[in-house]
Every structure is written in structure tokens, then in C-alpha cells.
Amino acid sequence: MSGFVEPIVGRYVHVEIDGEINRIYFEENGTGIPLVCLHTAGSDARQWRHLLVDEEFTKRFRIIAFDMPWHGKSNPPDSQYGNEYRLTTATYTAIIRAFCSALNLDRPVVMGCSIGGRIVLNLAISHASEFRALIGLEAADFQQPWYDTAWLNRSDVHGGEVCAALVSGLIAPNGPVVARDETLWGYKQGGPGIFKGDLYFYRVDGDLRGRVGQIDVRQCPLYLLTGEYDFSCTPEDTLRTAASIPGAKATIMERLGHFPMSENPAQFRAYIAPVLQDILNGQNT
Known part of the structure; x- marks a missing residue:
């Protein structure tokens, strides 16, 4: 028998957030410019596994999720x-900054x-100098x-099943069936009340x-990319937001929904590349 070992490495880092130590799991692959990837509400970093093993990207980027x-x-x-x-917002921002600091x-x-x-936009508002560039997928100001x-945290409802059902319609039609199933599987495994707790940030x-x-893209470039089938963060939401930020680059991605990196990795690659x-070009100017 033979097997294939992916080049992704997983580890834990201990980070102080809001006065308490948190043991945070992360996976990484590649060398070069650090690229930190943030998962969606109620899910986890497995959503980025296809990007983490992209041989072309990992030649120039240290991809971390x-x-x-x-x-x-x-x-x-x-x-x-x-x-x-x-x-x-405060805790989410603190998590990202503390994680990046802990890994130097x-x-x-x-x-x-x-x-x-959404939190990428807050980083651009309040901490732009700490970042080389910021990329918001399915992002808007509200x-x-x-x-x-x-419905997302009730004793008489299977939490994972209802969370997956809620987001299932946000995946674009006609994408790879296996990728769709994998995206929803992550939601079925979320902890009790976690999706609901994330949506407090998103909704309120x-x-x-x-x-x-207030965002100044001369200090930190900002890219906004949204799937054409996303009815949670609609293309109109993203374009409206981008119109308020001089110099922000907005793209509407065809054949993609709310989870581009996991629901159709090949199609997403065409837009993120x-x-x-x-x-990369900006580092050489």
C-alpha cells in the first residue's frame, strides 16, 4: 500500500487574548510573504485546505490558516x-493581531x-499599518x-444540521458536488451556539x-471579491461598500457563492491568482 502526505503542517500557538491564554490551532505551508486566512462564521480553517496546497502560491506565500x-x-x-x-469586533480584532504577533x-x-x-474592513480602518494588503471575500460594511x-442553538434541534441547512443555499449551483458536501460538513461539526455567537458580530x-x-488604500491595499450567487453579502453590498473607499478594488466572481475557497476551489483560484x-508586484515597486 502507498499513500500521499500533504505538505501542510499543523501546530498550536499559545496566545494571550483579553487577559487569558488561548491555545490556537493553525496550519501552514509555503515560504515568502505571510498570508493569514480567516474562516467563515461557525466553521474552521479546513475551508482553506485547497489554497494551502497550491504549489504556485506556496512558492511565494507562507499561507497560514x-x-x-x-x-x-x-x-x-x-x-x-x-x-x-x-x-x-474588539475580541475578533484582538485575536487576529495577537496571532500575527505571536508568530512574529x-x-x-x-x-x-x-x-x-467584515473584520478585514475593520483592520483596514484601525490597524492598516500592520498589514501589507487586505483581502475581503464576501465582504461589506453591513x-x-x-x-x-x-434556530441555531436549541435543545430540540440538531445544531449542526440546521446550521448546514441555513448556509446550503449560499453555495452557487452547478459547482463540484464533493466540494459542496465538504463545505456543509464543516458546518455540521460546529460546537453548540458557535455559529449563533459569530453572527452576533455579523448582525449587530x-x-x-x-x-x-476612513480606509486609506495608499497605506494598505484593499481587495474585495464577492460571488455572484451570494445573497447574504450580495454583489450590490460589496460594490456599495467599495464605492465608499477610494482606490479599493472590487470584483464580482462568476459561478461562486458565499464560500468561494471551499465550494469551488478551481473557480476561486482564477480570481485570487x-x-x-x-x-507580489507591489513588493517590487
């Missing part, structure tokens, strides 16, 4: 077991999707909620309307 505390292989902080999880990353690129795309979060605390005009090349 981590599970936020409470997600995937990153447990809650020791004092928080039994408490309600609720993600805030020199002005990394940060790419986030959905809630990760989206009007279209769902009832009360992370409203950036009226603030994105020029962005990464643009960032």
Missing part, C-alpha cells in the same frame, strides 16, 4: 466553558471570508439579516456603516 478560539481544534479559553459564546509575522496579508471579510438565529456588533470611508500577483 487558523481556527479561532471555540472553533475546530481551538478550544474555548479555560474559564469560558459553559458560558455563552458571543463574538465582538512581518506585515502579513490577511484574507478573510464572510465574518472574516448586510441586512435574512435569518432567525434562534460589526456594523461598519459610516466608517469604511491575479490579486496575489498584484500584491
Whole structure:
């Protein structure tokens, strides 16, 4: 028998966030410019596995994807077991900055999707000098909620099944069936109340309307890419946001929905490759 070993390496880093040590799991591959990838609400860093093994990208980028505390292989902080999880803008921002600092990353690129795309905008507003470039997938300053979060953490409902059902319609039609199934499998495995807690940031605390005009892309380039089939963060939401940020580069991705990196990796690659090349070109000017 024979097997294939992927080049991805997984480790833990101990990081202090909000006064408490968090044991954060991350995976990485490649050398060069650090590229930190942020997963969507209620899921984990497995969404980035295809990017992590892309041989062309990993020649020039050190690609790193981590599970936020409470997600995937990153447990809650020791004092928080039994408490309600609720993600805030301040804590989310602190997690990213502390993680990058703990790994001694020199002005990394940060790419986030959905809630990760929203927090990228906050990084651009408040901490742009710390980053080489910022990429928001399915990102906008605000989206009007279209769902009832009360269903996401009930004793009479299977949490994983209902979370996956909620997001299933956000995946573009006619994509690879296996990739669709894998994307939804991640949602079926989320901890109780975690998707709901992430959506507190997305629906309430992370409203950036009226603030994105502060972003100066001369300090840190900003790229916004949204799938044409996304009805959570619609193309109109992203284009409206980009119009408020002089110099922001916005792209609507054909045949993609809310989870481009996992639902159709090959199609997503066609759109992210020029962005990464643009960032590389910017290092040589």
C-alpha cells in the first residue's frame, strides 16, 4: 500500500487574548510573504485546505490558516466553558493581531471570508499599518439579516444540521458536488451556539456603516471579491461598500457563492491568482 502526505503542517500557538491564554490551532505551508486566512462564521480553517496546497502560491506565500478560539481544534479559553459564546469586533480584532504577533509575522496579508471579510474592513480602518494588503471575500460594511438565529442553538434541534441547512443555499449551483458536501460538513461539526455567537458580530456588533470611508488604500491595499450567487453579502453590498473607499478594488466572481475557497476551489483560484500577483508586484515597486 502507498499513500500521499500533504505538505501542510499543523501546530498550536499559545496566545494571550483579553487577559487569558488561548491555545490556537493553525496550519501552514509555503515560504515568502505571510498570508493569514480567516474562516467563515461557525466553521474552521479546513475551508482553506485547497489554497494551502497550491504549489504556485506556496512558492511565494507562507499561507497560514487558523481556527479561532471555540472553533475546530481551538478550544474555548479555560474559564469560558459553559458560558455563552458571543463574538465582538474588539475580541475578533484582538485575536487576529495577537496571532500575527505571536508568530512574529512581518506585515502579513490577511484574507478573510464572510465574518472574516467584515473584520478585514475593520483592520483596514484601525490597524492598516500592520498589514501589507487586505483581502475581503464576501465582504461589506453591513448586510441586512435574512435569518432567525434562534434556530441555531436549541435543545430540540440538531445544531449542526440546521446550521448546514441555513448556509446550503449560499453555495452557487452547478459547482463540484464533493466540494459542496465538504463545505456543509464543516458546518455540521460546529460546537453548540458557535455559529449563533459569530453572527452576533455579523448582525449587530460589526456594523461598519459610516466608517469604511476612513480606509486609506495608499497605506494598505484593499481587495474585495464577492460571488455572484451570494445573497447574504450580495454583489450590490460589496460594490456599495467599495464605492465608499477610494482606490479599493472590487470584483464580482462568476459561478461562486458565499464560500468561494471551499465550494469551488478551481473557480476561486482564477480570481485570487491575479490579486496575489498584484500584491507580489507591489513588493517590487
